[in-house]
Amino acid sequence: MNGKHFFTKLIVVLIIVLFYHDSGFGQDGKSVRERIDSLQTLLQSRQSDSLSIFMNLTDSYNNLQNDSASIYINKSLSLLNIIGPDNRKFYEVLTQKHLFFVQKYAMDSIKNVNTKRLSIANEIEDDRLIFDCFSDIAAANVILRKFDSAGYFFDKAKLIIPKIKDKGSIASYYINLGMFNAEKGDFDPAIKDYINALEIFESLNDTISLATIYNSIGVLFWNTSEMEKVIDYLEKSLQYSKVIGNEGLICTNLYNLGSCYLELNNTKKSATYLNEALVYANKLNLDYIKADIYNNLGAITVLEKKDYAMAIVYNKTALEIYKQTGDEKRYIATLQSLSRNYLHKGNYEKSKDIIDSAIVLSSEKQIIEEKPDLYKLLSEIDSIQGDYLSSLTNYKQSIRIMDSLEKVKRRDKIKQLQVKFETSEKEKEITTLNSENKIKELQITRQRYQNYILWAILGMSTIGIGSIFFQYRIKKRNNKLLSIKNEEIEEKNQILLDKSAQLEKALGEKEVLLKEVHHRVKNNLQLVTSILNLQADRLNDKKIEAFVERSQSRITSMALVHQILYSNDKIxxxxxxxxxxxxxxxxxxxxxxxxxxxxxxxxxxxxxxxxxxxxxxxxxxxxxxxxxxxxxxxxxxxxxxxxxxxxxxxxxxxxxxxxxxxxxxxxxxxxxxxxxxxxxxxxxxxxxxxxxxxxxxxxxxxxxxxxxxx
CATH class of the missing domain: 3.30.565.10 (Histidine kinase-like ATPase, C-terminal domain)
Structure with missing residues (x-):
């Protein structure tokens, strides 16, 4: 398929704009606007309860993703400073502010607000508020790709779950945990997390949350290639989003459905959804969706009409938007689509110039993950121009970068495992120290009781004292023998633990080596496929070309096995x-x-x-x-x-x-x-x-x- 589709790029945006709803939420768009009019009228007629009105207006505008929410957040905070400290109200207003910044994707502001929220929650000593803060802070770290920190706060939140009775808070936790698993590529656990949250929102009849979570689950099923489920969940989300009147979510659903049908090569349905989404994107100034729509419309013109000139126009329009928004990664990806369209149009020099500039930009901006595809396209251009040596060189460069990225992923995974191991060891050490302290306390207590007994016995006869002293000496000797035995047992246990650690390390090194072998085999099979492809381009014999294609298919079936092996934990x-x-x-x-x-x-x-x-x-x-x-x-x-x-x-x-x-x-x-x-x-x-x-x-x-x- 020509061009890049950006469906899965919306995953974090869709998931993070979620689930901080108060009683004002869960209504459709018309009801929310009527509520706003009613509150504005009430605000003009009475001043005694202005804080409550400000907060309700903030909820309503946040529900509509309207910037007016910021105005009433600031008014609430100013009024709280005047009427005096009320930590619980202050926490609620900061939560509204958190949701507003989430919708704006303002990560630095989210971090500052959550720090204040957690401080207040600890002062109030409210488990639910602390739980919500841990969950929100973990989610913010996921977006920043700080997975270790995210995992730490998710673990802290998990410990509090048994104390939480608020279903909405627990659902929010599952949503954030699902985002965590999805960003790590663990889509099956992520889907389970979202289904847990979905069941809670269905029990609460929360229409707004259902509209959003259906969209998110659809996005996750995209990553598992279950396209029927993708369409089913997205259409449910579109239906709910129209009921609640959330135009931003309507636009997102239309765009995602258009992208889904494009992936299925149903260009007519795709164009219908994408053009309808473009109307909403222009109305709401959603530049990040608008540019993606232009790229996908370009892909449709190529699939339906082979109209590369029109596709180039769409690509250039998208490039201008990405340049204005500073989205460098998508800018580079669109350069690749533009280069490919010039290649199909026969303008090889222009195609090569564009891909060269994309490679330079990816190096300057350290966007390494796009480089393998860029070098592959450059290899294809060189092959078409007959420069097979450069073609092979660029293809090898693509493979080298992919290898490097895989090594980084494996190194990061090893680092995560190492952090988990070290954390586990520290927890064991703390447990051991606590056990030793308890033993010492028991020993002190026992000694104290022995002293009491000894003082009581001093009043007895000399014979009684002698008898007890003799028994004490025997007990002391037995304790010493027992202590020696315990030390021997501890030494043997330590030897066994050391040997076990060595065996686990050796097994881990073997597994890493086997995965590397499978990875190399897969790359070599891909190289064989590419060489066959280069040779096939120079042949005019249809039978030989068919033979080469079938050979490539068979090699691909073997390469898939090795790819799955090195990607899985089971080798x-x-x-x-x-x-x-x-x-x-x-x-x-x-x-x-x-x-x-x-x-x-x-x-x-x-x-x-x-x-x-x-x-x-x-x-x-x-x-x-x-x-x-x-x-x-x-x-x-x-x-x-x-x-x-x-x-x-x-x-x-x-x-x-x-x-x-x-x-x-x-x-x-x-x-x-x-x-x-x-x-x-x-x-x-x-x-x-x-x-x-x-x-x-x-x-x-x-x-x-x-x-x-x-």
């Missing part, structure tokens, strides 16, 4: 469901179905396969799926390919079925004329499996095999 097993989603999507995206409405459906149980099973089974699925996409739907307007993975008795079954004219095969034995099916047959034998073909109502192929034990 010896593959989440086959996740692998299948990426593999089939890659195959689907490689075909141009023109006006055909061809879909696929994946229904797979959760299995984890050993790498020696995952690679041959992945190539089998890749061959059968690509063969179906290529041949099964010729001459048909619609079609669906179904892929199922399930357990059948003691074996795993993979069923691939189409409702088309059938896969072009004659036999599935060794005499088959199809090289792809020969390869499938060979790999099925390799995994000790069998293949069953049925050609009624289309073609279905079922592969049964026993996976290696993980």
């Amino acid at each position: 010896e097993q593959i989440d086959f469901h996740k692998y299948l989603l990426k593999l089939v999507k890659a195959g689907y995206d490689s075909f141009d179905f023109n006006d055909q409405k061809i879909k696929y459906n994946i229904d797979a149980e959760e299995f984890f396969f050993h790498i020696d099973t995952a690679i041959p089974v992945g190539i089998i699925v890749n061959e059968l799926v690509n063969n179906a996409f290529k041949y099964a739907f010729k001459g048909k307007e619609t079609g669906i390919l179904t892929i199922k993975v399930y357990r059948e008795s003691e074996k795993i079954a993979i069923l691939i079925k189409d409702d088309g004219i059938g896969i072009s095969v004659k036999e599935t034995n060794e005499e088959s004329s199809s090289y792809g099916l020969k390869l499938v047959d060979l790999l099925v034998r390799q995994v000790n499996g069998e293949m069953i073909v049925n050609q009624n109502n289309g073609t279905s192929i079922k592969v049964l095999f026993e996976p290696l034990k993980v």
Whole structure:
């Protein structure tokens, strides 16, 4: 797809503008405006309760994301300074101020306000207020990407949850925790956090919060490639946002839906949503959305009409907005889209000049994560111009930077683990010290009681004293022997702990090394694919080109396995469901179905396969799926390919079925004329499996095999 889409860039903005609602919230836009008119009338007629009116007006304007909220916040603070200290009211006004700054994305101001809020909450000694502050401070640190600090405050908030009865506060905590997991790339836990919050808001019938959280959950499902759920949640959010009259959220939903349909290549629906979103963005001066809309409209003109000139106009309009707003990262990404459009238009020199300037800018601004794509595009331009040496050099530079970024990510993860380990060790040390102090206190108490007994015995006869003294000596000797034994046990325990730490360190180093190997293998497979691609550009033989494309597809299926391995914590097993989603999507995206409405459906149980099973089974699925996409739907307007993975008795079954004219095969034995099916047959034998073909109502192929034990 031409150009970059900025859907997921809105994640933090959507999540952070949330859930600080008082009783004035949860109404639709019309009700809020009527409430504002009523409060303004009341303010003119009475002065005795001006603070309450100011605060209610602030809530109402914050609900509409209107700058007038700031005016009434300042009036509330001024009035509080006049009428005298009221910490609880002061805290409430600062919370309103916090929400206002959140909507403006003013991070420095958010930090200062939260410092004051926490100080007041501690003075009042109110657990709910302290809990809210910890949650909000953690969220602010997430936006600043200070994950260690965020985790610290989330942990402090978690300790207070059992004391919190306010459901809204707990929902806000789950929202912020979901943002934390999403920003770290842990989307499944993030979705669970948001579903927890959603259930609370449904029980509270909080319409405004429901409108926003449906949008946020839709964004999260985008990251897991579950597009039907994305559309479902975004449409629910759009419906609620129209009910409450929040035009900013309406604009965001329209834009996200447009981006979603663009990702699905439904350009007509995408253009409809994006143009409607543009009307709201212009009305509300939402520059960050407006520029993204222009970029996506440029992508649509390329997909529908190959109108690169118009796409260039859209890109340049977006660039002007990013320049004014200072969004350097998106500015560089748009330069890449602009360069690609000039490349397709045949203006290679202009394309190269733009990409060179983007590389220089990314170096100056230290925006390293965009560089791999920039060098890949530069490699593509050099290849088209016949400068294969420069093309290969730039491609290698792209790979080097990607490697460097991966190392930084791994180093950061190791650092996080190290911080957790050190924190855990300190907690153990504190626990040990506390235990030792308790032992000492018990020993002191015991000694005190012994002294009391001794003083009482002094009044007894000399014989009694001698007898007790003798018993005391025996007890002292036994205590000494017990102390010596305890020291020996502690020494042995320490030796065992040291050996355990050494083994854990060695195991960690082995896992890092294995991940590095898988990462290198994946990069080498990508390099082979690129070399094949460069060679294919110089060939005119369609058969050889087709052979090269199929070879690239097979290599990609193997590379995906290694990519998942080095990205996961489990280095010896593959989440086959996740692998299948990426593999089939890659195959689907490689075909141009023109006006055909061809879909696929994946229904797979959760299995984890050993790498020696995952690679041959992945190539089998890749061959059968690509063969179906290529041949099964010729001459048909619609079609669906179904892929199922399930357990059948003691074996795993993979069923691939189409409702088309059938896969072009004659036999599935060794005499088959199809090289792809020969390869499938060979790999099925390799995994000790069998293949069953049925050609009624289309073609279905079922592969049964026993996976290696993980």
